[in-house]
Amino acid sequence: MPRTNEPGRSVSSRLLEILFAFRAEQSDLSLTELARETGIPLATVRRLVLELVGAGALERRSDGRYTVGLRLWQLGTLAPLTESLRTLAQPFMDDLYTALRQHVQLAVLEGQQAVVIERLSAPKAVGLVSQVGGRLPLHCSGVGKVLLSHGGADLIENVLGGRLPRQTSRTVVDPDLLRSQMAACRRTGTATVRGELTEDADSVATRIVDGEGRVVAALSVVVRTGSVTHQAALPSVVTSGLGISRQLGWRPGIRLRED
Amino acid sequence: MPRTNEPGRSVSSRLLEILFAFRAEQSDLSLTELARETGIPLATVRRLVLELVGAGALERRSDGRYTVGLRLWQLGTLAPLTESLRTLAQPFMDDLYTALRQHVQLAVLEGQQAVVIERLSAPKAVGLVSQVGGRLPLHCSGVGKVLLSHGGADLIENVLGGRLPRQTSRTVVDPDLLRSQMAACRRTGTATVRGELTEDADSVATRIVDGEGRVVAALSVVVRTGSVTHQAALPSVVTSGLGISRQLGWRPGIRLRED
Known part of the structure; x- marks a missing residue:
């Protein structure tokens, strides 16, 4: 240096x-x-x-x-986004936790990683690799895929062009497959990750959008593989995400901005 | 400077x-x-x-x-006490919030002030002056009185010998009266504050003790004056505080340390 x-x-x-x-x-x-x-x-x-x-x-x-x-x-608590977003997201995360009794986490993009800014955990839920303040890879975590998909073409190319560590046997590391996952995520606003970060955990994630159409965070539920079906988790994660987005001024019809 | x-x-x-x-x-x-x-x-x-x-x-x-x-x-999340204590206290604070539907806050001593390290708030609860990372005076807040009482003789004399701002008409600023409140708080482990920080809010606070008998934090419920009786709030605050203390290794019979 x-x-x-x-x-x-x-x-x-x-x-x-x-x-x-x-x-x-x-x-x-x-x-x-x-x-x-x-x-x-x-x-x-x-x-x-x-x-x-x-x-x-x-x-x-x-x-x-x-x-x-x-x-x-x-x-550190004065950092914008973290404390205000945490405070605002907390009741939605509480409700999601009450409904599903699984890990609920909120993350934002920092550099080429996702940073967990809030987390609620069930005592009996699957072991989680993250902690508040901890980092998750963009290419193989639920919140990571959502943040990467909406982080702009440069970020995607930098991440896909760099090293893509294989965390488990199921980690997707093929850039073309990842690119098509990114496109799907931009279309649906959600990402589902099965055993890519840890073998026994699936993640269902959705984007959080502010009043200007910027994706400012991602919300996810992490469940033990097979314990909660994707069909059960996804709608509640999406509605909670939309609820948080509305609190940030987002309304249906606001176009996504990518910068 | x-x-x-x-x-x-x-x-x-x-x-x-x-x-x-x-x-x-x-x-x-x-x-x-x-x-x-x-x-x-x-x-x-x-x-x-x-x-x-x-x-x-x-x-x-x-x-x-x-x-x-x-x-x-x-x-900042790497600061000891804050993140570990928050994570550990969170389920107890959740339960206390569920039981009472009032502000619940956790604070630690920093210099001559109390710093709020976690807070859960009810949408309709009384307006609160604190926020996470915010500071509260030791002499007239619930968590402050608990932390001050257990902060050692030097801290008490420094605070009582210094400026004691009168926040409301009910703020106790008489050093002798405060000294007797401190002694009572050391005996009971709790402090009840009525309208001393803001006119329309009461606070019921208790100490959090670790496995070595150190008072490391204070937990409180802040209620609109008259909305929840002291008799109703106190036992639940105390049991939640003891629950958090047990997680920190405290057991009945461990002597309080003051340093």
Whole structure:
């Protein structure tokens, strides 16, 4: 990763590298690990971490390791779409959960992945790979296929032209087949995924559209293969999705925008 | 606010000042507003904001104003306590909401304020001043009194010795009366607040305790004055709070720790 010698640029980019070294799979880090992870000298890491702790962006645990701080969480809640969309979608997701008793999740597009911004889970429902804040691949998850289909031609070509990891024996990785799935999804607004992300889970997903016709999120129900028929899940997912879209100002007849 | 001339220190603190200039009451800002807010020269603000946008920490809206970015939201979800506690508390909060149909909220202590980390709201329930990520005063909110009571002697003396804003005509601001309320709350684990934060709302709150006896959060139900009796709300709030505490490893007989 390029680093310049201009002091300002270097320091600020280092600060951000330290922050973004924290990830779901490594949510607590020691100074040594941060130095190794970022390639920044330990003394500099120590100084910058001290500053981040002072600002509340990081917190020091009693064992000396560092985690993301509550103040950074608060700052994150100001991200548009997430908190407002979550708040607005919550009653619809509650109702869908009440009706189906299966995982319900809401995701948005970030880069070339889907990010889960809200999730309701049944204690006995199928094991789910995602968590709130977690990422799902676009090509083989229900919410991912919906978001990819409506993300514009450039995104589709970038994703289909890149690496398409095979998550299970059923993962569709053929670009032509995926392209035709994308076209179908744009037509119906829904995607059904059977065992492509995890062997024993199916996902039924639909788009969430705002008042200007933009697809801003995807809503899905994840069920154990065979436990709920597609025919039973799809209409309720679609109606919940339309309900959320209406709250965002969408009305029948508004044309989809793709940008 | 002190600034040194040491280039490293100055740049990193400026970056953090720009980030934390975003607040609930000003969640989108222009470059000019950021410069005014932080006292940092516009050219520097422009350069640092560009870097923050590049890292996904901020996002540029189509109208040229800036907001917190989705990637920062994701980073925030890694803060311990918030996401794990929210996930774990969610079914109990759902059930409490089903039973009472009133606002249910979960808050943790941050500095000298309570931060709401989860909230469920009834469409027809009383207007609530808080939102997820929002802050409530310790001395006159239900969750605040619970958190303050268990926050240790230093915190209590700092808060009671400082400014105690009178939010309504019913806000208790007398330090001696507050001290006796704190003692009662430590004894019972609950606090009932009537019209102290907003005239027409009462709050019934209880503590959440972890397996080591630490009070890590407070749970409350906020009701329109007179709509639900204290006698009806309190037992359900307490049982829900105990249920969440048990999930955190608490068991009857574990002594409360105060640090």
